[in-house]
Amino acid sequence: MDCMIGKKRVVIVLLVVLMAEVSLGQTGADSTEVFPEKVKYRGAVEELAALPGKLVYMPFFVALYTTRQVAEAIWEKRALDRVKGWLTTADGRAGVRPLSNTSIGSGVRFFHKQFVFGADANLTSTLGKGSGRQQHLFSLGWKKGEVRGGDFFAVAHFRREPKESFHGIGNNSGIADKTSFAQEDLYVKFSYGRRLGSQLNIDTELDYHAIDIGVGKSREAPPTQSVYAPGQLPGLGETVRFIKAATVVRSQIVDVPGSPTRGNRSYARLRYDRALGEAFSHFNILVTSEQFTELFYRRTLALRLGSEWSFAPGNDVVPFYGLASLGGEEILRGYQRGRFRDRGSVFAALTYKFPLWKVVDGTLFYEGGRTLRAPGDFTLSRWHGTFGGSLRAWRAQGLVFEQVIARSSAATRLLFNFKTVF
Amino acid sequence: MKSVCLLSLLLLLGCGAPLLPPARHVHRDDRPIPAKPRGRHPSLANAIIDKTTAYQLEQILDIPRQARKLVGRPYEALNVDNFDQVPNSTWFVNRNGLRPLSLEEIRRGPNRSAGPDTTGKWRVVALKSAGVTPGMTIVDGRGARYIVKFDPPDFAELPSGTEAVLSKLFYAVGYNVPENYLVDLDPNWLEPDPDAVMRVATNDKRKPISQRPLSAADLETMLAKANPQGAGRVRVLASRFLPGIPIGPWSYTGVRRDDPNDVYSHQHRREVRGLYIISSWLNHADMKEENTLDMYDPERRLVTHYLIDFGSAAGSNAIQPSSPRRGQANSFDLKDSFTRLVTAGLYVHDYERAEPLVRYPSVGYLENDLFKPHKWKPMYPVPAFENLTLRDAFWGAQIVTSFTDAQIETAVATGEYSAAAAAEYFARFLCQRRDMIGRYWFARVNTLDQFEIAGGQLRGVDVAVKRGYAAGPATRYRIEVRSPTTAVLAADERQEPHLDLDVAWKEQEHIAVSFLPRRPGYKVKPVVVYLRTADDEWVIVGLRRLD
Numbered sequence: 006m007d008c009m010i011g012k013k014r015v016v017i018v019l020l021v022v023l024m025a026e027v028s029l030g031q032t033g034a035d036s037t038e039v040f041p042e043k044v045k046y047r048g049a050v051e052e053l054a055a056l057p058g059k060l061v062y063m064p065f066f067v068a069l070y071t072t073r074q075v076a077e078a079i080w081e082k083r084a085l086d087r088v089k090g091w092l093t094t095a096d097g098r099a100g101v102r103p104l105s106n107t108s109i110g111s112g113v114r115f116f117h118k119q120f121v122f123g124a125d126a127n128l129t130s131t132l133g134k135g136s137g138r139q140q141h142l143f144s145l146g147w148k149k150g151e152v153r154g155g156d157f158f159a160v161a162h163f164r165r166e167p168k169e170s171f172h173g174i175g176n177n178s179g180i181a182d183k184t185s186f187a188q189e190d191l192y193v194k195f196s197y198g199r200r201l202g203s204q205l206n207i208d209t210e211l212d213y214h215a216i217d218i219g220v221g222k223s224r225e226a227p228p229t230q231s232v233y234a235p236g237q238l239p240g241l242g243e244t245v246r247f248i249k250a251a252t253v254v255r256s257q258i259v260d261v262p263g264s265p266t267r268g269n270r271s272y273a274r275l276r277y278d279r280a281l282g283e284a285f286s287h288f289n290i291l292v293t294s295e296q297f298t299e300l301f302y303r304r305t306l307a308l309r310l311g312s313e314w315s316f317a318p319g320n321d322v323v324p325f326y327g328l329a330s331l332g333g334e335e336i337l338r339g340y341q342r343g344r345f346r347d348r349g350s351v352f353a354a355l356t357y358k359f360p361l362w363k364v365v366d367g368t369l370f371y372e373g374g375r376t377l378r379a380p381g382d383f384t385l386s387r388w389h390g391t392f393g394g395s396l397r398a399w400r401a402q403g404l405v406f407e408q409v410i411a412r413s414s415a416a417t418r419l420l421f422n423f424k425t426v427f
Numbered sequence: 428m429k430s431v432c433l434l435s436l437l438l439l440l441g442c443g444a445p446l447l448p449p450a451r452h453v454h455r456d457d458r459p460i461p462a463k464p465r466g467r468h469p470s471l472a473n474a475i476i477d478k479t480t481a482y483q484l485e486q487i488l489d490i491p492r493q494a495r496k497l498v499g500r501p502y503e504a505l506n507v508d509n510f511d512q513v514p515n516s517t518w519f520v521n522r523n524g525l526r527p528l529s530l531e532e533i534r535r536g537p538n539r540s541a542g543p544d545t546t547g548k549w550r551v552v553a554l555k556s557a558g559v560t561p562g563m564t565i566v567d568g569r570g571a572r573y574i575v576k577f578d579p580p581d582f583a584e585l586p587s588g589t590e591a592v593l594s595k596l597f598y599a600v601g602y603n604v605p606e607n608y609l610v611d612l613d614p615n616w617l618e619p620d621p622d623a624v625m626r627v628a629t630n631d632k633r634k635p636i637s638q639r640p641l642s643a644a645d646l647e648t649m650l651a652k653a654n655p656q657g658a659g660r661v662r663v664l665a666s667r668f669l670p671g672i673p674i675g676p677w678s679y680t681g682v683r684r685d686d687p688n689d690v691y692s693h694q695h696r697r698e699v700r701g702l703y704i705i706s707s708w709l710n711h712a713d714m715k716e717e718n719t720l721d722m723y724d725p726e727r728r729l730v731t732h733y734l735i736d737f738g739s740a741a742g743s744n745a746i747q748p749s750s751p752r753r754g755q756a757n758s759f760d761l762k763d764s765f766t767r768l769v770t771a772g773l774y775v776h777d778y779e780r781a782e783p784l785v786r787y788p789s790v791g792y793l794e795n796d797l798f799k800p801h802k803w804k805p806m807y808p809v810p811a812f813e814n815l816t817l818r819d820a821f822w823g824a825q826i827v828t829s830f831t832d833a834q835i836e837t838a839v840a841t842g843e844y845s846a847a848a849a850a851e852y853f854a855r856f857l858c859q860r861r862d863m864i865g866r867y868w869f870a871r872v873n874t875l876d877q878f879e880i881a882g883g884q885l886r887g888v889d890v891a892v893k894r895g896y897a898a899g900p901a902t903r904y905r906i907e908v909r910s911p912t913t914a915v916l917a918a919d920e921r922q923e924p925h926l927d928l929d930v931a932w933k934e935q936e937h938i939a940v941s942f943l944p945r946r947p948g949y950k951v952k953p954v955v956v957y958l959r960t961a962d963d964e965w966v967i968v969g970l971r972r973l974d
Contacts, residue, residue: 040458040460040687040688040690041454041690042690043690043691043692044454044505044506044690044691044692046502046505046692046695047491047502051491054490054494055489055490055491055492057490058485058488058489058490059488061488062484062485062488065481065484066481066485069476069477069480069481069484070481072476072480073470073472073473073476073477073481074473076470076472076475076476077470077472077473079472080470080471080472081470081471081472081473301775302775302779302780303779304772304773357771357772359767359771359772359773360767360772361764361768362759362760362764365764367767367768367771367772369771
């Protein structure tokens with residue numbers, strides 16, 4: 006009897022299995038009640054063989070998943086627009102924007118259009134890495150030719166740099182001569198600019214500028230004051246107030262301002278600094294010109310030449326911080342800011358720019374320069390050099406982000422510049 | 428030991444038993460499903476990054492896939508029948524590839540009416556102001572709903588003509604596409620529907636896009652933008668709403684889990700893989716998922732899969748002519764960018780050198796100088812295209828080359844170009860590219876197909892020879908007949924792919940007849956055709972391509 010029941014059970018189980026096979030479409034028959042299972046494109050053995058690869062892929066998947074979500078938020082959910090919206094008043098007149106770069110640190114810019122008497126107001130505050138590095142700038146601007154056909158700006162600026170470096174004066178100053186000082190600048194500037202033609206601008210500036218030189222906070226170098234006596238280094242240890250007057254001429258004749266392939270950008274500034282109650286009056290002239298030449302298919306060679314001179318009339322002297330200098334974020338980027346100082350400097354930069362994507366370029370550059378005591382000292386020898394490259398993202402109107410690596414005999418420096426994209 | 432390993436690998440990869448007839452079953456996908464699938468709203472940014480980086484990495488690390496590529500046995504399409512063909516489904520209907528459509532059928536394409544009713548008013552129910560090209564949704568006098576698209580003022584006829592032509596060709600190929608009509612719109616037909624809404628970009632970025640009631644002034648503003656000359660009539664493309672409920676785009680990978688009919692991963696569907704060949708022909712590079720759409724039919728309770736929006740294909744890039752880059756590189760092409768980075772820009776891609784020559788603004792940039800059939804690239808990586816095998820390519824190339832010059836000219840004529848020379852140029856572009864596709868792919872696969880039994884013979888057609896992509900007199904066919912036990916029953920070399928069937932072979936359970944075409948510079952693998960007898964008559968039961 007038990008045997009009979011057992012056989013029946015086996016038959017029933019077999020029937021159930023057979024029916025299940027049929028209903029699941031394993032035999033190939035379709036049914037309107039039950040749908041076939043998803044058809045696998047490979048068998049269990051291959052799935053097993055794929056497992057190690059999947060395990061290796063997992064961390065990449067997680068990282069890329071995050072990237073994808075961020076991109077989706079920015080692109081589809083318009084996160085940047087929304088952030089911009091949240092950082093701006095509903096009427097779009099006032100708001101706050103982040104900004105960051107190597108030279109000024111990170112901070113925010115507050116703006117208020119039509120703030121007072123039709124002027125747009127901007128307040129930029131940045132704090133740098135390290136002790137007490139900060140910069141605050143407030144400006145009122147009447148733009149778009151509102152003032153007698155020109156633009157008028159009133160600017161108040163405070164800057165504190167506690168770790169400025171001074172390596173001595175002259176082209177041969179050594180790295181071992183490095184000393185440290187702190188510099189505080191406070192100035193109020195008024196500028197009026199007019200557009201002469203479509204690509205030429207001329208600005209006239211008038212400043213009141215107070216400069217205070219203090220003891221540097223660097224642990225790597227002794228204070229400049231402990232190495233140099235005030236008599237040896239004009240401008241050291243004193244607060245000096247200047248009245249400055251300058252004329253600036255700028256021209257930009259390029260095809261795409263964000264990533265030029267043809268054209269020229271030039272800048273010339275003549276400034277007179279008159280110290281109040283001190284014999285530090287001097288002239289400063291800065292001239293740069295950059296020519297862009299398309300080699301082939303948006304591969305572009307840019308040659309930049311420039312020179313800066315500071316000279317004092319009569320018996321006056323030029324304070325050390327008013328001297329022409331090389332190093333920093335503009336030229337000879339492989340050296341610290343103010344690495345070489347003297348009355349004059351000459352510099353040249355050759356940049357090769359090539360497209361990586363629609364709005365991303367790569368660059369390779371070589372920069373050379375030297376300081377001079379007098380124009381007659383000019384030679385092509387003993388130039389200091391920096392080479393490097395960068396990745397830069399741009400929009401038609403200008404640069405958005407740039408990451409630079411620059412190498413000199415002194416150091417390899419990583420510099421970045423992020424301008425608000427909105 | 429080495430040979431044992433190789434044999435194991437081959438068995439693992441399913442390369443055994445070539446003399447057994449194929450026993451494939453393709454599931455129907457038109458059975459009523461229990462519930463409407465949920466809508467999909469994929470993110471383009473997410474998809475681009477995923478398909479450009481994550482998916483590529485995943486594929487590289489997929490050991491079995493790489494092993495298969497190494498031994499030349501990639502994963503083949505899953506939804507093919509015993510004759511390596513795609514059965515009709517909610518994805519694809521065999522049309523010109525199976526039977527040449529008449530010129531009238533080509534001209535009509537997917538259109539089932541004369542277009543929107545032009546005798547009455549068009550109620551504007553929605554207006555799109557965001558974006559560069561204005562558009563609107565209207566309901567005509569008969570209650571039919573259309574999306575109305577305008578041409579950019581600087582490139583009259585460009586996107587509308589392209590979309591009209593391509594919808595006819597995609598339909599003739601076999602894909603589901605919307606009905607598109609060219610209409611000379613009289614602005615006086617338009618009137619805002621009382622419940623009409625308008626999507627607008629707002630100044631308040633916290634809500635970048637908002638919706639508000641549509642006013643007559645909005646309509647006028649939009650018309651002024653679309654018709655700056657104030658012409659009495661404006662040419663528009665009216666795209667009829669697809670039947671059913673839209674449930675979002677289909678994906679190029681995986682399946683729609685809540686559609687039980689969707690059982691084949693899309694990257695392994697022949698018609699989705701083979702779409703590469705069709706798209707390369709029509710330069711339909713804008714292959715983002717948003718340009719596909721699934722529609723749920725609540726009455727039949729099933730999902731139909733469509734291709735939509737062809738305004739950025741062939742020589743058009745929606746509001747302007749296409750460029751040499753389109754079809755040559757992905758929009759964000761990691762490989763090209765990396766090549767430029769490591770060569771410091773010294774490597775210049777061909778598309779960078781090419782002159783963006785536009786002979787006729789109404790048809791845009793149409794040049795074949797850079798076109799290489801196997802190197803064509805959509806704007807975004809498409810996983811299904813990356814799984815393309817020679818068999819998929821043959822399937823696609825066979826369809827592309829099935830179009831005659833007359834059919835192509837007829838399709839192009841539906842673009843209603845005012846310049847006859849522009850239409851002629853467009854048609855010539857398509858014919859030329861069709862031939863490039865034929866010449867390239869037919870040189871790499873066994874081009875025998877369309878086997879039939881007639882007059883006691885098994886006859887195949889050499890598609891390459893028949894369509895003029897290979898020289899017939901220079902071709903010989905090596906034919907071998909084998910029994911299920913692999914014994915050679917007969918072997919011969921013929922001028923034609925025809926075999927006299929010996930009655931003595933009827934004793935076999937089945938026979939496998941392999942055909943190998945031989946011509947100078949042409950090396951392919953055989954096609955094996957399987958025959959059985961039923962009621963003492965020979966029946967072809969399947970076909971196996973060994974390429």
